[in-house]
Amino acid sequence: MHFGATLRLLRVDAGVSLRALAQKIGVSSAYLSRVENGHDQAPTPDRLMAIARALDLPPTLLIDLAQRVSPFVARYLEDVPSASYLFLEIARRKLSAAQLARVHAFLEAEFPARGATAGPATPRLHELLAPERVILKLSCSYLGDAIDVAAVRLANAAPGLSAAAIAAEIRERERESPTGVGHGVAVPHALGASVQPVAALVTLARPLPVATPDDIPLQMLLVLVGGGRSPLELLARAARLATPATVADLCQASTPEAALGRVRHVESEFG
Amino acid sequence: MAFLLHSPLCLLIAQLVVIIVTARLLGLAARKIHQPLVIAEVVAGILLGPSLLGLVAPDVEAALFPAASLGILGMLSQVGLILFMFLVGLEMDLGLLRGRGHTSVLISHTSIVVPFALGAVLALYIHPTLMPEGVAFSSFTLFMGAAMSITAFPVLARILTERRLLRTKVGAVTITCAAVDDVTAWCILAFVVSIVRATALTEAIVTTVLAVAYTLGMLLLVRPFLARVAARGTGREGLTQNIVAVTFVLLFLSAWATELIGIHALFGAFLMGAIIPREGGFARVLAEKLEDIVVIVLLPTFFALSGLRTQIGLLNTPEAWIQCALIIAVACLGKFGGSYVAARWTGLGWRESTALGILMNTRGLMELIVLNIGLELGVISPTLFTMMVLMALVTTFMTTPILQVVYPPELLAADVIDPPQPDTRVTLPEGFSVLMCVAFDRSGPGMAQIAGALVGKQTASDRLYGLQLHRPAERTSTLLEDEHSPESPGALEPLLARSRDHGLNVRPMSFVSGEPARDICSVAEVKDVDLILLGWHKTLFGQALLGGTVHDVMKDARADVAVLVSRDLTAVRRVLVPFCGAPHDELAVRLARRMAFAVGAEVTILRIRFRNADAPRVDAFLAGMAADKVTVVEAVDDGNKAVDLVVKAALGQDLVVLGAAPLSPDQIMTRCPTSFLVVHHHERAQPAQRRPRPLTEPQADAVAHG
Known part of the structure; x- marks a missing residue:
């Protein structure tokens, strides 16, 4: 990233x-x-x-x-x-991430943290995603097309919003300032406190040659809509997916479930 | 020298090297003076033969082309010719012969009859000196007639393409005429060959009957079989070697059959090429695979062989040269004069007529093929063969310079823009967008054809999208498939290829979808398209046209939907719209009218009057749709005969645009062999308020990838 x-x-x-x-x-x-x-x-x-x-x-x-x-x-x-x-x-x-998780679990069991985590936490990324909002091996020539396709799936989960409206918002934000976060990941989004957050994951069959901060062509999009109280935190979490290993794994995933599992895994690594 | 050529194989290889190098070098020179490659190849053959090499260095010629080796070279060149005639057949789109109107028919027939007659008359004059002994005068006359009426379709096609004449009116008429001419001339020649070979009248009749039976068999049995092979073969992996093998076996069987029957093996090859299905790129891929080896390696051996047989030294008297000049003059007079007069008769200008005449006069290598057949049959003498070769050379050579004078490039440029694309687009509502949903690669080309017809010359406000949805199961099934999928856009590729041919910009998209209908509707909505174009293919269960995904899309989409049933749709020239006054019918009329403006299609509206129809409203609508190329034909539905009326009117049309209701598309479709576009109208709540165009990508250079 x-x-x-x-x-x-x-x-x-x-x-x-x-x-x-x-x-x-x-x-x-x-x-x-x-x-x-x-x-x-x-x-x-x-x-x-x-x-x-x-x-x-x-x-x-x-x-x-x-x-x-x-x-x-x-x-x-x-x-x-x-x-x-x-x-x-x-x-x-x-120790690998999985082994660290076991150490972590041991700590939790032996020494429960004092004072439970404060307040309602922001939702984890994998909770915002759903299998029907994971689009695998999309092939297109423009970022706009990918955003449109993601918007289609997001609209199904966001009551009262049309795909066209969502796509227009996201494209507008993308035009203001590109949302690439490196390692072939971009997080196009349309934040709004009033809308319950939902996300869509898009992996690309062919990398898109668009301008990115580290000049690695785009391979994966995590598209966010809404955001509730802490939209920025969601974006930051999304940016954490942009590591070479995670991107490679997600791009090779052939079922939505596999991709979701990988996202959940990344989320758990950081506690 | 001798040790280099000690074995027959060494000799053959050396011959090939010399022939190819000479032909290529002369080809470079020919390019310089804007002559077709054929000229260079024929001249190369003559130079290597007794006319030059034999004269200057008889030893070298004797060592390089000993009489004993000519048999092997001959066989090789025959195989080359069989493959080449197959290629010519492949290039010859029989669709060209269909529905090109009065002009082409008249010109092509005249340009056969006149030279044939003149050739026969010429035969009367020259037969005392040039007819070999033991040949029937009738055979000689027929052969001379046929040889005079040949036009070189391949050379012509190449000249037209190089000079960008194909899209002009002259180009279009010429290529059609040449196609008709060639087919006719080859038929005549086949007949002549059978007559010459036959020793008795009964034998000739048997040959003719067999030839007709063979042709019918190829058209009625082999052609449908090949269509099936092609449909199966153009899957993801393209043309498999097995299918190519099957095609070649059929080709050689066909050539064998014609040779056995007693017409020439070349006819079998030509016919085989002509009946290869054009749909789905089968013919194109096959031609690409074959072309280089045939044109570069095998064909020059044929030219060399012709050159070896051409002995200019035989023309050693003034009389011979006079006769040769006479042959050339008669050939030009017959072909050029005949086509010119016929073209003027049909109303073409003098410039166009001259161009057409001079183009038709091109004899090129087809003449050479005919002459070699004649020489082998013994129906013409070596002297006459030489004269005729010179005639072929001269007529081909003069084409380009004269064309240059008659039809200078400036004029040409003006011509191309004007007539073929009547720019009546001003009256079209600007900006049309189509979402083409491809499930199988076969449906792609047809869709591109329809999109091209609807959009015409694409402007910035015309948007075309290609969408392919993969089933999720397909993706998870095998690892192998997953490895391939990122590179191969799969079913979209033929669509994109055909679109590029038409100069259309299609933006491809593909992804995995478990609910295709829903995703198609959503993509159409988000892209704000005017029309969703779906393909149709026979389902495994049931035959209903508007079922399954198609039905769901029609029900849910917030855009008009069209379902294309393509049956070899290669051009949209004549369009029929059955019209009963329903909203779907109105959409059909609007789309067809669009085609009339965009590509100049001739649209016929078949207005079917029902007793209870809302006539004034329909009248008003049709009056609003009136345009140059749109004609309305009235028909009264007495009883329940609407379907019959449509089926009858659909004869000879390229495309029937049909409203999804009230006529039953299923019923009409099963009874009509044409292509269909079944359209379903969607009531737009608020028509205006277009979203701004996509923002995050360039629009001008939005070239489709892959």
Whole structure:
């Protein structure tokens, strides 16, 4: 995933200008622009936390996206140095995602987290998807066609909205600023608090040659409509799918169920 | 030199190399002076023969083309010719012969009869000197007539294509005439050959009867069989080698049969080529596979062989040269004069008539083939053979320069734009969009044809989409299929190919769908199309036309729906619309009228009057639809005969556009062999308020991929 592009995507959808965000977190807008264009590294964890606050996002999400070590973890390791030995053991064994899930399950069982997770959480991606909204091996020549096809399926799940209206909204947003997040993934969307969030997943039989932040042709779309209270968080979650392994797996999926399983898996990896 | 050519195989290979290289080199020169390749190849043959090589370096010629080796070379060239005639047949679209009107018929017949007659008269004059002994005068006369009336269809087609004449009126008339001419001339020749070979009258009659029976058998038995083979063979994997093998076996059997009957093997090959089905690209793929090897390798051996037989040295007296000039003059007079006069008679201008005459005068290699047959039969002498070869050369050679003078490129350009595409589009409502839903690759070309007829010359506001929906089961079944699918757009490919031929821009889409009807409707809605075009194919159970997916789409779509039943639909020229006054019928009339404006189709509206019809309303509607190319024919439905009326009127039409109700499409379809477009009208709630065009992609260069 291209962190800069994802950051810009979130910023544009939050309706915050580059200058305003730079001011809020105390950096120059030139620096922020370089980050968004991928000419500079992802910011430090502290700055990421500041950005998250400014955009009203859960801080851990941005830190995940930037593949940085969370300040929480850093602080914990300072307090309890022996814990770093445990992390070292895990790293040495090169535990896979599935194995980590088992460790996680063990932790849950042995040491239940204090104070259950606050409030109604934002829905997970796989909850927004459904087999009929997974379109596999779409072949077309234009991004617009792919969006239209996704809109067709989304309209069936969004009462009161016509496919044409949805497609028009998404295309309009796409025209304002492309939603590619790197590694051949784009997240075209039409956010709106009043509409229950639904998503459609489209994998492409032939990559589409459209402009993307990292110049990898488009292979997969996650199309989002609505969003409820925290639409940005959904977008950030969608961006997490943009890793080479996940994209390759999803593009090879031959049944909607298989693709959904893969999305669920990614969601669970990040807890 | 001798050690290089010590075995027959070495010799043959050396001969092939020399022949091909010479032909190609001269071909380059011919290109420079804008002559067809044939000229170069014939000249190359003559140069390699006794006329030049034999004169300059007799040793080399004797070493390279010893008399003993000519048998093998001859056989090779015969095989080449059989394959070539098959190709000529493939290129000859018998559809051209159908319904091209009075002009072509008159011109083509005149351009056969006149040269034939003149050739026969010429035979009277030259037979004392040039007729070989032991040949019946009647055979000689008939052969001269036939040889004079040949037109080189392949050369002609190539000249027309190169000079972009095919889309002009002259081009269209000429190619039709040439097709008619060639078919007729070959029939005459077959007859002549059978007469010459027969020793007694009864034998000739038997041969003729057998030949007719053979032709009927090919048309009535083999042709339908091939249509089935073609329908099966043009699946995802295209032309399999098995099907090509079957075709070749049939070709050789056909050639064998004609040779046995006593007409020439070449007729069998030609007929076989002509009856190969054109639908679905079967003929095109076959021709592509065959063309290079035949045209580049095998055909030059034939030319070389003709050249070896051409001995210009035989024309060693002034009288001989005078006779040769006379033959050339008579050939030109007959063919050119005959076509010119007939063309003027039918109302073409002098420029067009001259162009047509000079084009028809092209003899090219078809003449050479005929002459070789004649020489082998012994019906003409080597001297006459040489003269006739020169005649073929001269007539072919003069075509391009004279055409250049008569029909300069500027004039041509003006001609192309004007008549064939009457630009009455101004009266068409601008912007038409069609969603073509393809289930099988066979239905693609027909759909492209219909879309082309509806849209004509595509403008920026005409949008065409091709949609293919895969069944989910297909995808999960085998791994192999999944591996292939991303690259091959599958069933859409023929549609796209045909659309490109018509200069149409179709945007392809395909994806997996469990509910095709619903997805078709939704895509149509989101793309805001005017018409959904569906294909029709026989279902496994039941024969109902408007069932299954088609029925669901008609019921649910918020757009007009048309179902195409294509039966070899290769052109939309004559369209019939049965009209009873129902809303679906009105849509049918509107679509047909669109075709009239877009591609100049001749539309006939068959108005069927019912006793209780709302006549004033219908009158008003039809008055509003009146146009140049749209004629209304009245018919009264006395009793329940509407279906009969339609079936009768559909004769000779390319396409019947039929409302889904009240007439029963099922009933009419089973009784009519034409193609059908069954249309279903959808009442639009609010017609206006078009969405803006797609925003995220360029429109100008929206070239369809793949």
